[in-house]
Every structure is written in C-alpha cells, then in structure tokens.
Amino acid sequence: MTSIRMFVLAYMVFVILSEQSLPYLHGKRLFGVLVPGPIRYGAEGAAVIRHYELRLLPWSIACLIAMIFVPIAWIYLGAGAAMIVYVIATLRGFAVANASARKFAVAGTSIRTASLTDSGDNSPSIGRRFLPPLAVPCAAALDVYLHWQQIPERYAIHWAHDGTANGWAIKTFNGLYGPPLFGALIIVFLAGISLSILHGSRRSSPASLAVSLCTLLAYMVAFCSSLTSFIALHPPLPYAVFSPLFASLIVVSLLMLVRIFYRMFKTPNEPGDGDYTAPEYWRGGMVYYNPDDPAIYVQTPVGGFYTLNFGNRASWLLLARIVFYITGMAILAHALWR
Amino acid sequence: MTQPTTISIDLSSSVPAYRQIVDAMRVQLVEQRLKPGQMLPTVRRLAMELGVHFNTVAQAYRELAEEGWLDLKHGRGAMVIRRETPSKEIGPEGPNPFGDRLRELVAQMRADGVDALRIASELKSFAQELEK
Numbered sequence: 001m002t003s004i005r006m007f008v009l010a011y012m013v014f015v016i017l018s019e020q021s022l023p024y025l026h027g028k029r030l031f032g033v034l035v036p037g038p039i040r041y042g043a044e045g046a047a048v049i050r051h052y053e054l055r056l057l058p059w060s061i062a063c064l065i066a067m068i069f070v071p072i073a074w075i076y077l078g079a080g081a082a083m084i085v086y087v088i089a090t091l092r093g094f095a096v097a098n099a100s101a102r103k104f105a106v107a108g109t110s111i112r113t114a115s116l117t118d119s120g121d122n123s124p125s126i127g128r129r130f131l132p133p134l135a136v137p138c139a140a141a142l143d144v145y146l147h148w149q150q151i152p153e154r155y156a157i158h159w160a161h162d163g164t165a166n167g168w169a170i171k172t173f174n175g176l177y178g179p180p181l182f183g184a185l186i187i188v189f190l191a192g193i194s195l196s197i198l199h200g201s202r203r204s205s206p207a208s209l210a211v212s213l214c215t216l217l218a219y220m221v222a223f224c225s226s227l228t229s230f231i232a233l234h235p236p237l238p239y240a241v242f243s244p245l246f247a248s249l250i251v252v253s254l255l256m257l258v259r260i261f262y263r264m265f266k267t268p269n270e271p272g273d274g275d276y277t278a279p280e281y282w283r284g285g286m287v288y289y290n291p292d293d294p295a296i297y298v299q300t301p302v303g304g305f306y307t308l309n310f311g312n313r314a315s316w317l318l319l320a321r322i323v324f325y326i327t328g329m330a331i332l333a334h335a336l337w338r
Numbered sequence: 339m340t341q342p343t344t345i346s347i348d349l350s351s352s353v354p355a356y357r358q359i360v361d362a363m364r365v366q367l368v369e370q371r372l373k374p375g376q377m378l379p380t381v382r383r384l385a386m387e388l389g390v391h392f393n394t395v396a397q398a399y400r401e402l403a404e405e406g407w408l409d410l411k412h413g414r415g416a417m418v419i420r421r422e423t424p425s426k427e428i429g430p431e432g433p434n435p436f437g438d439r440l441r442e443l444v445a446q447m448r449a450d451g452v453d454a455l456r457i458a459s460e461l462k463s464f465a466q467e468l469e470k
Contacts, residue, residue: 108351114387115342116366118377120414202387277389278349292391296383 001074008079009067017084019090023049023097031094031215032285032300033101044104052097059089064189090278092285098285105279115203126198129215130191133222137180137187144176145338147233155232159294169232174336182329183225189325190214198320201306207297213256219247221264281311343371355390357397367418368408374420381416383407396397 020241030040030048039045063082070078101307144151151171169175173197194211201207277298281290292312298320300307308315345362347355366372378399379387385395399416404409406421447457 019374111346111348112388112390113344114379114384115344115347116363116378117377118383199382200386216389267459290389291387294385294392295389 012067030101031097033105039104048100052093055093096285105157133218134187136222137183137225140229141180144229150152151232173258178336179225179228179232183221187218264325356394356397360401372418376418378416
C-alpha cells in the first residue's frame with residue numbers, strides 16, 4: 001500500500017471515529033437536546049446513540065472500502081467525494097437522532113433576562129478600530145506613487161539566510177498597487193463583518209473578542225499587503241526587524257483564537273445557561289430559524305458555536321454581501337494578475 | 339459597583355411579551371431602581387437581548403412614555419424622566435379598583451397552582467416594604 005493511500009485511509013479513519021464519537025462529547029445533551037440525566041445515560045439515550053451509530057456504519061464501511069480500492073490516480077478525488085458523502089450522512093444521522101431525542105427533552109427555560117443599561121449600544125467605533133490598519137496600505141500605495149521613479153525595473157523580493165537576494169520581481173503597475181488595494185479591500189471586509197457581529201449579537205456572546213480578532217487580522221493584512229511596496233522601495237528587507245514582528249502577530253492571533261474557542265466550548269448544559277434558544281426553532285437540530293428574533297448570530301445548542309439566524313433577513317443580506325464581495329475580489333484578482 | 343438593573347420575561351407565558359416588559363419596567367421605575375435621567379437600551383438592543391421582535395419593545399416603550407415614565411428621543415433612545423404621581427384618593431365607600439385587581443391577581447396565581455400560604459407570605463412582606 002502506498003504512503004499516499006495510507007495517509008488518506010488514516011485521515012478517513014480519523015474522520016469516522018470523530019463523527020462516531022460525537023454523541024459522547026456533549027455532557028447532558030443528547031444530539032443537542034437537553035434531556036434528564038437518567039435518560040441521557042440510560043437505556044433510552046443508549047438506544048438513540050446506537051441508532052445513530054448503526055445508521056452511519058454502512059457509510060463508514062463503504063468509505064473505507066472505497067479508499068482501499070480506488071485507483072491511485074483518483075485517490076484525492078475519491079477521498080474528497082467520500083468525505084462529502086460521509087459528512088452528508090452524518091448530518092442526516094444527526095437530524096434523525098435530534099428528532100428522536102426531542103421526545104425526552106426537559107422543558108427548557110423560556111425566561112430571558114436583559115440588562116436595562118445603554119452601555120453596549122455605543123459599541124466601540126469600527127472606524128477607530130479599522131481606520132489605522134486601512135491607512136497602512138493606503139500610505140504604502142501613496143509611497144509607491146511618490147517614489148515611482150526610484151523603484152528599479154527589477155527588485156529583490158526574497159533573500160537567503162545570509163542576506164543575498166535569490167528571488168526577483170519586475171516593476172509593474174499591478175504588481176506594486178495590487179497588494180495594497182487587495183489589503184485595503186480585505187480590511188474593509190473585516191470591518192463589515194465586525195459591524196455585523198457587534199450589532200447582531202447578544203451581550204452574552206464573545207462578540208467583542210471576535211471583533212478584536214478581526215482587528216488583529218486587519219493589522220496582519222495591512223502589514224502583509226504593504227510589504228511588496230516596502231520591499232521595492234527599501235531593499236534589502238531586514239529579516240531581523242520583520243520576522244519577530246510577524247511571529248508575534250501570529251502568536252497573539254493564535255492565543256486569541258484559543259480564547260474564543262474556549263469560550264465557545266463552554267457548552268450550555270442547563271436550561272438558562274448560555275444563549276438558550278427554544279428547540280422548536282432549530283430545524284434538524286442545526287439550522288436556527290426564528291423570524292421574531294432580531295439576533296443575527298446565535299449560539300448553537302451543540303458545542304456552543306455560533307451560527308446565523310436564517311429567519312432574519314439581515315442574515316441573508318450578510319451572506320449575499322459576503323458572496324458578492326468574495327466574487328468581486330476574485331474577478332479583480334483575475335483582472336490584475338491573469 | 340452597583341449591579342445593573344435587569345428585567346426578565348417568559349417567552350412561553352400566555353401574557354404578551356410587551357405587557358411583561360411594561361410590567362417589569364414599571365416595577366423598576368416605581369421602586370426607583372431606574373432613576374430620572376438614566377438612558378435605557380435602544381429598542382433594537384433590548385429586543386436583541388430578550389429575543390423578541392423590535393415592535394414588541396417599541397410598543398412597551400410607547401406605553402411607558404404615555405404613562406409619563408419615559409421620554410422617547412428619536413434616534414437617541416429612551417430616557418427615564420421624573421414623573422408626577424397622579425393623586426387618586428380611594429374613599430372608604432364606593433368602587434375599589436385596586437382591591438379588585440389584587441384579588442384578580444391572587445386568583446390568577448392560585449389558578450396557576452401557587453400555594454395560598456406562599457401568596458399570603460409574599461403579600462405580607464410586600465406590605466411591610468410599602469409601610470417603610
């Protein structure tokens with residue numbers, strides 16, 4: 001058996017085991033439904049889990065057999081297809097198990113509490129957060145514009161560890177203005193996402209943390225997108241200055257991600273814990289649809305992740321904007337660098 | 339540091355959500371936990387926190403504004419204002435709407451299964467608070 005097939009097979013086994021162990025990970029919840037302890041760990045809970053496992057078993061066996069016998073030339077295509085099929089089977093299995101578990105659901109709290117303070121309405125200004133990083137690629141573009149004549153026709157873009165240049169780029173309009181333009185567009189995109197998070201989340205959510213992460217990402221994008229212009233104008237790029245700065249940005253981002261995931265995984269296990277939403281608004285246990293709830297982002301009953309409220313028109317508008325924006329950027333990238 | 343004033347509503351209750359918001363906020367206003375000059379959350383923010391439609395909160399704010407508790411400033415949210423208590427003297431004879439309402443409330447609670455002794459105890463402690 002080739003090493004590629006071994007790797008794909010091992011990955012498939014990992015995915016199957018992860019999906020099969022799903023019901024055991026969520027404390028008092030059974031497929032997203034809060035049920036009494038004796039049922040969760042009793043015969044009824046075991047029956048629901050067994051039904052889920054048996055439903056997935058034929059798909060697991062089929063995917064593993066496919067990974068063993070698929071021709072090596074098609075291994076990646078086969079692995080991708082098997083993964084998609086398996087994820088769909090898992091989602092279907094989850095929805096069926098969720099419907100079965102609802103029979104045993106404890107009456108969740110329908111009490112909602114809100115603080116009567118106006119703090120939080122005046123959310124930290126998006127402009128104050130995102131204008132400084134936005135100014136960086138703009139300044140880089142201006143720098144290139146003012147010093148166009150000083151940029152050599154061929155400039156170094158990569159250096160060996162001893163400082164000698166080993167990669168070169170040709171001076172072009174697209175090559176020098178493209179990265180700052182793209183950086184600016186990504187920063188505007190991040191600012192838009194942050195705005196929707198601040199105005200479409202409840203106070204109990206880790207919204208401010210997510211916005212801080214977006215801000216940090218904006219600074220990283222500002223840094224990276226301005227690098228081309230900086231390299232062209234100020235060679236050679238000193239590793240000693242940029243490497244620690246870049247490394248520290250990555251470390252801080254990772255720490256913030258860990259903090260966000262930690263808060264997300266504090267799964268609500270009791271009625272009233274977390275951002276509790278009534279089970280009848282969860283279609284198939286996974287899709288939240290409540291037209292009366294003005295929140296865009298709501299906490300999922302499983303895992304404590306955040307998802308969109310598909311009953312809210314603003315969520316669809318947000319999705320449409322994201323698709324429109326990404327499509328526009330892809331078209332622009334194609335036009336600039338084809 | 340003082341704790342922020344909160345209100346709670348029961349989304350599964352048969353009492354309309356806007357009525358629950360009005361009643362809960364009126365308690366806070368009468369007991370002066372919400373003080374004149376204090377800004378309240380915007381309609382949008384309160385609706386978001388309570389998981390109810392904007393119109394539900396807007397209706398509650400309008401009702402409290404009509405009672406003279408709030409000043410609704412367009413685009414600037416709602417502010418608690420000083421309200422002159424209207425004088426309503428209840429004579430020893432004649433109709434007693436407050437007593438009737440209290441009886442209705444007690445009857446409703448008993449119909450909902452609340453123990454009579456618990457209601458009596460709550461009423462006593464409430465009366466003692468009023469007399470202070």
